[in-house]
Amino acid sequence: MATNPNTRPTNDRDVISELTTGRLSVYLRCLTYLESVQQQTISSHELAQRFHLNSAQIRKDLACFGEFGTRGVGYNVSELRQHLTRTLGIDRVRNVVIVGAGNLGMALADYRGFNDSGFHLVALLDVDADKIGRESRSGIPVLPYEELGNLVRKRGVEIGIIAVSADSAQQVYDNLADTGVQAILNFAPVQIRLKPDVKLKSVDLRINLESLSFYLKNVEDES
Amino acid sequence: MATNPNTRPTNDRDVISELTTGRLSVYLRCLTYLESVQQQTISSHELAQRFHLNSAQIRKDLACFGEFGTRGVGYNVSELRQHLTRTLGIDRVRNVVIVGAGNLGMALADYRGFNDSGFHLVALLDVDADKIGRESRSGIPVLPYEELGNLVRKRGVEIGIIAVSADSAQQVYDNLADTGVQAILNFAPVQIRLKPDVKLKSVDLRINLESLSFYLKNVEDES
Numbered sequence: 001m002a003t004n005p006n007t008r009p010t011n012d013r014d015v016i017s018e019l020t021t022g023r024l025s026v027y028l029r030c031l032t033y034l035e036s037v038q039q040q041t042i043s044s045h046e047l048a049q050r051f052h053l054n055s056a057q058i059r060k061d062l063a064c065f066g067e068f069g070t071r072g073v074g075y076n077v078s079e080l081r082q083h084l085t086r087t088l089g090i091d092r093v094r095n096v097v098i099v100g101a102g103n104l105g106m107a108l109a110d111y112r113g114f115n116d117s118g119f120h121l122v123a124l125l126d127v128d129a130d131k132i133g134r135e136s137r138s139g140i141p142v143l144p145y146e147e148l149g150n151l152v153r154k155r156g157v158e159i160g161i162i163a164v165s166a167d168s169a170q171q172v173y174d175n176l177a178d179t180g181v182q183a184i185l186n187f188a189p190v191q192i193r194l195k196p197d198v199k200l201k202s203v204d205l206r207i208n209l210e211s212l213s214f215y216l217k218n219v220e221d222e223s
Numbered sequence: 224m225a226t227n228p229n230t231r232p233t234n235d236r237d238v239i240s241e242l243t244t245g246r247l248s249v250y251l252r253c254l255t256y257l258e259s260v261q262q263q264t265i266s267s268h269e270l271a272q273r274f275h276l277n278s279a280q281i282r283k284d285l286a287c288f289g290e291f292g293t294r295g296v297g298y299n300v301s302e303l304r305q306h307l308t309r310t311l312g313i314d315r316v317r318n319v320v321i322v323g324a325g326n327l328g329m330a331l332a333d334y335r336g337f338n339d340s341g342f343h344l345v346a347l348l349d350v351d352a353d354k355i356g357r358e359s360r361s362g363i364p365v366l367p368y369e370e371l372g373n374l375v376r377k378r379g380v381e382i383g384i385i386a387v388s389a390d391s392a393q394q395v396y397d398n399l400a401d402t403g404v405q406a407i408l409n410f411a412p413v414q415i416r417l418k419p420d421v422k423l424k425s426v427d428l429r430i431n432l433e434s435l436s437f438y439l440k441n442v443e444d445e446s
Contacts, residue, residue: 021437025430088433089440096432104334107327112389112412113429118436159435166335182442183435189335199438201431206336207248208424209319210311212382212406213341214244215422217312219405 023061024084026053031081043074090118095155097181099172100163101126101134101142104187108163109136122155152179159183166190173200246284247307249276254304266297313341318378320404322395323386324349324357324365327410331386332359345378375402382406389413396423 030051034042044062048055062080085091096114098105101124108114115121115138124142126132135141143151151157160176162169162184169188176184177198186192186202194200253274257265267285271278285303308314319337321328324347331337338344338361347365349355358364366374374380383399385392385407392411399407400421409415409425417423 021434022430024437025427025433028433087437087440089436089443090433094436094439102330103326104330107325107330108428110326111428113427114432119432158439159432183439185431185435199435201435203428203431204248204336205331205334205426207245208408208426209337209342209382210248210251210313211244212408212422212424213312213317214247214310216317216381216406217310220312 020061021088023057024088026051027058027061028081028084028088031077031084034077035081039077041074042077046074085118088118093118093120094158095120095122096159096161097122097148097151097157098124098140098161098163099126099145099148099176100124100165100168101128101131101136102163105161105163106136108161108187109140110138115140119159122157123151125151148175149179152176152181157181159185162186162188164188173198243284244311246280247311249274250281250284251304251307251311254300254307257300258304262300264297265300269297308341311341316341316343317381318343318345319382319384320345320371320374320380321347321363321384321386322349322368322371322399323347323388323391324351324354324359325386328384328386329359331384331410332363333361338363342382345380346374348374371398372402375399375404380404382408385409385411387411396421 027047030047030053031042042050044055044058047053047058062075082091096119098108098121101109105124105126109121109124113119121140124136124140125145125148126142127145131142132144133142152160158181160172160181160183162172162176164172166188167190169186169190170192173184173186173192174195177195182197183199184201186200187205189204189206192200192202250270253270253276254265265273267278267281270276270281285298305314319342321331321344324332328347328349332344332347336342344363347354347359347363348368348371349365350368354365355367356365375383381404383395383404383406385395385399387395389411390413392409392413393415396407396409396415397418400418405420406422407424409423410428412427412429415423415425
């Protein structure tokens with residue numbers, strides 16, 4: 001398996017922000033749920049208990065982003081949710097394209113959360129004439145890859161998703177960067193040569209299987 | 224969006240092991256690469272530099288798993304790789320099934336690393352008669368879902384992957400657990416009611432988009 005250093009942060013500041021934003025996303029999901037069941041306040045302790053989180057970590061994470069808790073009362077659910085939404089930059093909608101309309105691209109096009117609450121999926125792009133003109137189950141159209149530049153400029157696309165095979169990923173990364181896309185999510189298992197000022201986040205799904213294997217091994221060792 | 228507490232660890236020990244195993248997987252990829260280019264030793268400092276990691280963190284993580292480094296020489300690449308492979312429990316092959324042969328299931332069936340180096344993908348399972356009998360691009364067959372119990376018992380399946388829609392995920396989780404699968408990877412965006420002694424790891428892909436949004440927002444704020 002090829003090494004993929006792009007899944008790793010490039011410096012300590014990145015480590016902090018990547019880990020923290022992951023947790024902020026988790027808190028946001030909890031708060032969105034609490035708001036949906038009309039809960040108005042919650043303490044860091046209750047938040048930790050209910051969602052199996054670490055209450056000291058919650059206080060630390062949220063302290064970085066301003067003080068919202070009132071001692072003895074807790075956080076205002078709605079205010080904190082709005083604050084996290086702004087912090088994560090999803091209080092406005094960002095346009096997204098997916099490059100590659102194979103199984104993975106199609107699955108991502110219909111994946112919950114990829115086309116709502118801060119993200120608008122403009123199109124899938126592909127070079128395969130058989131795929132162009134189709135649409136995903138949720139109605140995202142497949143357009144010719146050659147329209148990438150136009151689409152990015154006209155629709156103000158900010159995020160590109162690479163869902164092509166490993167051997168095409170570098171080319172797609174370069175093209176996305178050249179058209180002005182500043183943030184790229186890569187699913188291809190390959191090391192990308194990076195350009196300055198273009199943020200790349202690579203997803204390595206195998207790590208999840210290895211984590212389950214580690215669990216199984218520990219169960220075996222204990223028995 | 225539904226809250227998904229299953230993406231979160233259930234206690235502090237889980238936090239440690241989940242974060243650590245993620246990093247061990249990253250180290251393993253680096254070492255596999257170094258071995259492929261015939262490098263025999265590496266110091267924690269060089270490992271950190273080359274792969275943009277944190278050298279203090281490397282020493283701390285690897286100290287937990289026994290002492291392999293020699294001061295001034297560094298780690299033996301091959302020995303450390305073998306040790307990490309054993310630690311992650313991928314020094315032997317574990318059988319895996321994917322439930323759901325839609326776009327996501329098919330993409331995962333052909334995803335690099337899901338069917339090698341410690342994992343053997345036995346089959347995709349689906350209830351849809353149109354899908355049964357087909358196979359993924361890499362040749363993984365789609366079998367009837369009703370064969371789940373037989374397959375798990377006969378083939379000793381240890382890991383199940385849930386790639387069905389949100390409304391079927393709980394049923395699939397329950398069925399996998401009932402047939403004796405002890406480790407489950409869930410891609411459905413839904414909160415699963417857990418059974419004892421069955422490890423669930425849920426993947427929430429939207430978190431990656433939110434992390435990119437956070438990056439873009441900070442670029443905007445700085446300019």
